[in-house]
Amino acid sequence: MLLRLLGLAMLAAELGDLMRKILIAATVLLSATTALADPALEQNFDASVSPAEMGAWMKFLTHEPSNVGSPFNKTIAEWTLAKFRGFGWDAHIERYQVLYPTPLSESVELLGGKPFHATLNEPWTKETPQPKDKWLPAYVAYQGDGDVTAPLVYVNYGVKEDYEALARMGISVKGKIVIARYGQGWRGLKPRLAQEHGAIGCLIFSDPRDDGYSVDAVYPKGPARPPGGFQRGSVQDITLSSGDPLTPGFVAGPGKPRLTRETAPNILKIPTLPISYADAKVFLASLSGQVVPPNWRGGLPITYRAGPSAARIHLMVKSEWSLKTVYDVIAKIEGSTYPEQWVIRGNHHDGWVFGATDPQAGHIALLAEAKAIGALVKSGWRPKRTILYASWDGEEPGLLGSTEWAEDHADELKAKTVLYINSDTNARGFFDAVGSQDFSHFVGSVAADVTDPETRASVDARRRAKLRLAPLDAATADKEDAKRIAQAAADPAATVPIEALGTGSDYTGFLQHLGIPALDLTYSGEANWAGVYHSIYDSYDHHSRFIDPGFVYDALLAKTAGRMVLRAADSDLPLQQPESFAASIAQYVKQVAKLANDKRETAKIQAGLLADQVYALTADPTKTSAPPTALAQVPVIDFAPLDTAAAKLSAAAKTYDEALAKNGAALSAERRAKLLALMLTIDQTLTNEAGLPGRPWYKHMIYAPGRQTGYGVKTLPGVREALEEERWDEARLYIGITAKALEAYAARLDAAAAVLTGP
Ligand SMILES: [Zn+2]
Incomplete structure (x- = not known):
């Protein structure tokens, strides 16, 4: 790897700037490699x-x-x-x-003229290792037990936008049972949002369009979901905290205080079950009312309607709630x-x-x-x-x-x-x-030394190749960010910035x-x-x-x-090389500022549309259709503290990475110990003891799972979510808190760089 890069650098001799860049990267690699890789040891390991x-x-x-x-x-x-x-x-x-609930009994049935019972267990095949019924039935952990009967409403993926669309269609889920399909948002969000909108029960099904026969041949012939298969899972609200729901933030040990099932904030209140698409077809076919929008339609051979159903649904779940x-x-x-x-x-x-x-x-x-x-x-x-x-x-x-x-x-x-x-x-x-993300370089240096068995290229080369396609992909959300990453991926001497983590x-x-x-x-x-x-x-x-x-x-x-x-x-040297982390932060700061501007502009445009009756004039008079709720006007928000912090971080990261490359290998034992001590806990400077708004268990100010989206990450979450959910004072507060965290990280880097360069 190293030799290849040095050769590249010589070829690029007349390219001046590029060469300097490659040589710097090669030097970084040289020091990092001497500190990190031991080829003989790794061969023995393999x-x-x-x-x-x-x-x-x-x-x-x-x-x-x-x-x-x-x-x-x-x-x-x-x-x-x-x-x-x-x-x-x-x-x-x-x-x-x-606390872990085990299901005792459960039932989902369609009442009325054509009664039907959902199967709630998966058909055995001869490839399945155990005799039938030795496993958990249809089940999602930490739903709320209950016995309810009500009409059914289809809520698409059951995310926030879907409830807004339902409201415009004049459909309320209050007092109803909802049926949502898997996908788009995290599983637990579906029953939680249903509960918040007044629903009294929730079914979740796997639509064949998303993971069944539309995708591939179904099991056991192929890998995709067979008609009787369903997805178990947890609906514990881990966007509040993970772990034992009765002891958030503390160890679940003997004699320790515990919440109760009723007081634990991340246990649901309404009964919820997953069902197969074979069963979902019957329930969905029972719905009357409006035909749903095109992007709500799945792969079942039925007309997808929103409901509510004329016939009522009976849903019952009972679990055993011991420790x-x-x-x-x-x-x-x-x-x-x-x-x-x-x-x-x-x-x-x-x-x-x-x-x-x-x-x-x-x-x-x-x-x-x-x-x-x-x-x-x-x-x-x-x-x-x-x-x-x-x-x-x-x-x-x-x-x-x-x-x-x-x-x-x-x-x-x-x-x-x-x-x-x-x-x-x-x-x-x-x-x-x-x-x-300060470990991006470390990740890349390892990936470069691992060979992909299918292509014989390094797994880093395949990863880089794939990232270069992302800016052209229609599904890519932030094209500017994808371009930045693709640019790094195209330059073998550059570090590929890794993505941020939510939960899951x-x-x-x-x-x-x-x-x-x-x-x-x-x-x-x-x-x-x-x-x-x-x-x-x-x-x-x-x-x-x-x-x-x-x-x-x-x-x-x-x-x-x-x-x-x-x-x-x-490694005798710290593993972090934060320059690409700093570049990612700069991008995230740009994103949140743009989010505020975009929201401001959209609210302004929508206010005009509402005033001019545009929604009423474009609505089909034979269908129920209400105008959307008016968006909140966005005040002026000062992002300067974040801009300043990102700039400080960027400068500190550059100084540190260069100092590490230049002086890291030759450091005295005493200085090395000082450097390692400073860098050992540097990532903890990104936390805040009070945590995120409404969820103190989450202490990281740069990465968190989305409170309204689940597993996926929200970067700069205190700021981003406050803007998304229109809590302007909270956005201002977390701009300050997040900027402080970034400045603390930058200050620690400056101290570490001083150890590397000091007299
Ligand atoms: Zn797993």
Whole structure:
């Protein structure tokens, strides 16, 4: 890699500016590479990773359901503990008592002239490892039990815009049961918004247009969702907090205070169930009323109408709400030089049913890495930093195991953790790492040294190639940002900025609550597992035939994550190189300022349309159609504090990166210790103890899941969401708070640069 870049630099000799840029990048790579990569060590590591063995592990780990509270869930924890110990690790299990409801009985029926009962269980196929009915039925965890009867209304994806459209169509969901399709927004948002709009029950179905027969042949013939399949999941409101819903912000331990099911803010109040598209077809066909807008229509052979239905629907869910035990398996290898600095790697081990692609694809990678690192230790190698491997429990219901562990060990983790590296699902395709953006360079340097088995190019080259296509993609939201990233991707000497993280897996407690830098790794994009996600069909058979034949990409994940762990553990220099982080921040600051301007302009235009009766004049008089609610007028908002902070960050990042490249390798031991201490906790300067508005558990001021969108990230969330939701004073307040966080990061960088350049 290095030689190739230097050759490139010589060819570019007459190009002046470009050459200087490439040489700087090559120097950065040189120092980083000497500090980070040990090719012989990594070859030895790779030699221990066996796809065949990983496949055998997956076969065992997926032969029974592994959800929280199931007997096999505990077996997996004990089996994983024995594996870690066999690999030579110092390992133990940490247990937490968490609220986890188990379904007892449930029913969805169409009453009236043509009565119909929803199946609520998935048809067994001969590829399914267990006899019928040994798994959880149709279920979403932390819905509100209930027994309700009411007419049905179709709400499309059940997101905010859909309720606005319904209101304009003159349809209210108050006192009704709603039916929403999966997709667009996070699962838990659908029943929450239904509840907020006065609905008394919620059904969620998988439309074949999104992940069924419109997409591919259905299982077992192909990978897509069969008619009887449905998606389980959690509807716990993790945009408020993750972990045990009764102990937000505290460990779920004996004798600790707990909320009750009734007072826990992230447990829903209305009964909710997922149903298959075979069943949804019957319920949707019962709807009368207006034909829905074109973008509300799915792939079922019916006319999609909004409702309400003439016949009533009966929905009943009853669960058992006792505390259950989750089992985190924690394994450790003590560092030789910096034992008080930790590199943590994790993946969960609980599934909704058999959980092959989710989570065992990532879990067997984690195990393969643990075996390979164990073998290196047995051959005499010791990591400089302490390495912790964690096999989490209870991820599926609400990141329970990882969040409780992060809350339990918060002070120690904040003092010691260099980086948390997560994975979860995995499939054939492209490498992606998402997370703390000051680690973009670190991610790229590892990806450049991993070879894609299909193309023999590096996984970095494939990743860069894919990013270059994004600006031309009609679906790309921010073209300017996509162009910026594509430009970096096209320049082999430039760092590709990684994307930011919201929530949806076990990094959340570390990143969002504690401010510890985190990365989430995955291969994906060439295999379709959406159709079996959280169903009984996510099995060994499905994974080995359609998702990763030969376990090649699961092994590749092990090699990628393993290299990150080894390099993070052995680096004598900090891993952050924040220039591309600073560039991303500058872009986000531009985005929020543009958001305010766009909203101001739209509100002005809409006020004119309302005054001139434009909506009334363009409405079809035979249909109910109300004008939209008037948008709030946007006052003048001063973004200068954010602009100033972004500029300071940018300057500090440039100075630091250059100083690290120039002086990092030759630093005295004393200065190196000072530098490492400053950079160890620098990412925590981006947090604010009071947290985000209405959700104090979320302390990161740069990254958070969208309160109204779910898993997906909102960057500069305090500012962005206040603008989106028209809380102008709060926007002003969080402009100040966010700017302060960025300035604290920049000040820490300046201090670190002074250590690098000082006399
Ligand atoms: Zn998962």
